[in-house]
Amino acid sequence: MSTPASSLIGKVWNYAHVLRDAGVGYGDYVEQITYLLFLKLDYETASVGRPSLIPPEYNWASLVRLDGDALQVHYQHILAELGRLKEAQQATILQTIFNKAQNKITQPALLRRLVGLIDSEDWSGLDIDIKGEIYEGLLQKNAEDVKGGAGQYFTPRPLIRAMVQALRLEPGQTVFDPACGTGGFLLAAYEYLSGLPLDRDQKIFLREHTLFGVDIVDSVVRLAAMNMYLHGIGGLHSPIRAADSLAADPGTRYDVVLANPPFGKKSAIEASTSTENGKASREKVVYERDDFIATTSNKQLNFLQHIKTVLKIGGKAAVVLPDNVLFEGGAGETIRRRLLHDCEVHTLLRLPTGIFYAQGVKANVLFFEKRPASETPWTRELWVYDLRTNLNFTLKTNPLSDKDLSDFLACYNPEARHGRQETERFRRFSYDELVARDKANLDIFWLKDKGLEDSLNLPPPEVLAREIIADLEAALEGFRTVEEELGEARG
Template identity: 45%
Template sequence: MTTNDIVGKLWNLCNILKDDGVTYHQYVTELTYLLFLKMAMETGSEEQLPEGYRWADLESRAAPDRLEFYKILLIHLGTHGSNLVQEIFANASSFIKKPATLSSLVAEIDKLDWYSVHREDLGDLYEGLLEKNANEKKSGAGQYFTPRALINSMVRVMQPTLADTIQDPAAGTGGFLIAANHYLRTHNDFDALTDSQQRKYRNSTFFGMEHVQDTHRLALMNLMLHGIDGGIRYGDTLSPEGQALPTASLILTNPPFGTKKGGGLPSRDDFTYPTSNKQFCFLQHIYRGLQPGGRAAVVLPDNVLFESNVGTDIRRDLMDKCYLHTILRLPTGIFYAQGVKTNVLFFTRGDSDKGNTKEVWVYDLRANMPQFGKRTQLTEQHFAEFEEAFGNDPLATSTSLAKRIDQGESGRFRKFTREQIAERGDSLDISWLKDDSATEAQDLPEPAELAQEAMNELDAAMEELRGILEELGMEEAV
């Protein structure tokens, strides 16, 4: 049985829970609790769980009593066991209502051929489960899941090293940190590291923050299965909690879009330009949180490139404090919200706070690209030409930038001087290619989705008619 086979089987178990009224996102959280217990047994790491509250204890309970014991177990693990156990099970509760549902899940998980999955593949198995959840529109989890092809491309051009302190201040399920971990393990001989270097790597390389507790527990599980201890804190980066994150030499992130709930300002007081716009707040956190010479790759929506007033001030501050050397205009349709237009900003923190940006290179991967969605998947091959144009220097020093080729008005890669950007009012929303794909028909939703929308509209219309008839005293006619 391959890893993909097990992912498919685990995902199909959600049908058992759907019958018990459990949503997709709740299902993955529920499955995380059970998988943690099972994998602790399979990997010989049950010492972090208190005795009497392990997989075998759950499995040995009589079926009618198992659900009641399971709910007690979840509460107990929130305050007992290792720090990781307590974080994953913090405020945990079960959505399962029927004892038979839990018994079916336990039996099905036990049936899977865990011995066919290598220890290093358990993380990939869990990542596959998270990806399925993100691709299921009804789960609403897409907002926590950046396409892995994009993450891997960003990591490749940023080239993490063992000397880096790597941060993601909007960690989601941990995709950026895990991709950086994979890159480092692929490009270094970990057997040659001393014990202290190994400990430093596991405990002091990866840092992040996530403010949704269910997503935080998924991230911790994901990191654990990839051999990373902790790393992602539960908290709000835009509060004083975010100020406690250590400065980083590499930041990789995709901050949440939109405004702060209620339209209020962030509660932390160290931003030069307070705003309710979350992307601008995160952007300030990122370039202020970089060590001198540190680098960042950040996914941001189009409005960050052109919004006036405080937006202009923040862009100027960014270009002063950092060398904003590259902007990648991303295709539409690659995120959970179909129409969202996004970019990746690549920049390096300067040694001084003024005049660091001399030129900005813009790569247009949006114009004349396929309409991505279920029919056309975004793959790593779509980023190959950008990576080649970017070059082999993650800091984009003047020597490496001199080797870049401006492809002119008919090409995808162009250079704009700081003076040219100033003439545009410091707007970074720069495009030049005629986009023929923009006039073509957009991907239509799946037929089932169209049918469901039509049914919902009909139901609403029927409700209105019933209301009218009730007012007329004729409700029995419907």
């Protein structure tokens, strides 16, 4: 990381520890940084002739001159008022950043120090790459705070870069993430495309019409929108929306989908209903869509169906999915068989444990392309790369790096995907082999686990514990699925 960025991250993040002692969590701190940084940037750019997005009575100058209770009251007033700006078309980015905004810093002295910290820097004078790097650094530090739960929105950057490189994005394509978190996939796509030779029109299209993201969590949408803004993406109109991706077919189709849908079993929502006696009750509402192959409460299976829907014919997808999507019966089997038939499902990357902030996760990346309707299946063969067996990673001592994924990319062979060769970790399985497996199970492995053969060379205890937890959770999910299927059969 460049010196200006790392220095400023250190300065800004050191103050986070002070606020945490005062009861302000890291996630809340990054959120407050987002509000204040947007106010400061808007004021700086307006000072050099660009139109301000913020009314003068709510701008940075109106805030920075105050102190004590007056500062506290005015800051709360700014957040409330900017969150209400919905009529003006140019307020779209404001609405995204300040929607449901709240002040979490209740001590005026601490707020004054944070305002002073932001005010001491000339943010608009920093290069866009540096501003973006600073914010990405803050988001990563926030993700590292495992207790805060923010890690579920942060996919390892080496994995994201490898997925983007494998898809070989092209200028003029549209890229979508239906569970965008803080925007990591979209930024990686932007950086990849920015490195290609682009003419003026292609550069404008890249900044304003290429990248799109949705997330259901308002606070995360705010962080993603700010991340895009600091990288010069979207301009006045944020490419990030707050919505439930699974609620309905959005109608729009995209060339590329990159995603790591949130981990967890349930995607059902609950709605309040009234009974005859006037008492409120909670009713579970499962997503039922005409475009879905099967109705299920499995969140990742629903995201997989949604992604298939929003892809253009010929569109490409790379999706991070947990192991249960590969082997779960019932709706899982139905969806897998249809996906193999309707799409060209060509590559599966089995990921190692220890690379996500959510502990014990066993996940994979599924690569496929959507094809037109056909009586014969589009999947001819599935190539599986095993990056899991006999490989151990940890977030602190042995984190996943770009180098660890270089052999996968070489085997994937993005430039000539149909000229692949089998290796020890890369194997080919025909369509007939796949559909002949029990429940069309794609949980395929062939390498011997050396740890099971050599008890003197076991992985570290924390790795073993994490894998045991993952296996138990996978088994529990299986029992839940059986329970639900029995319940539906009785109902």
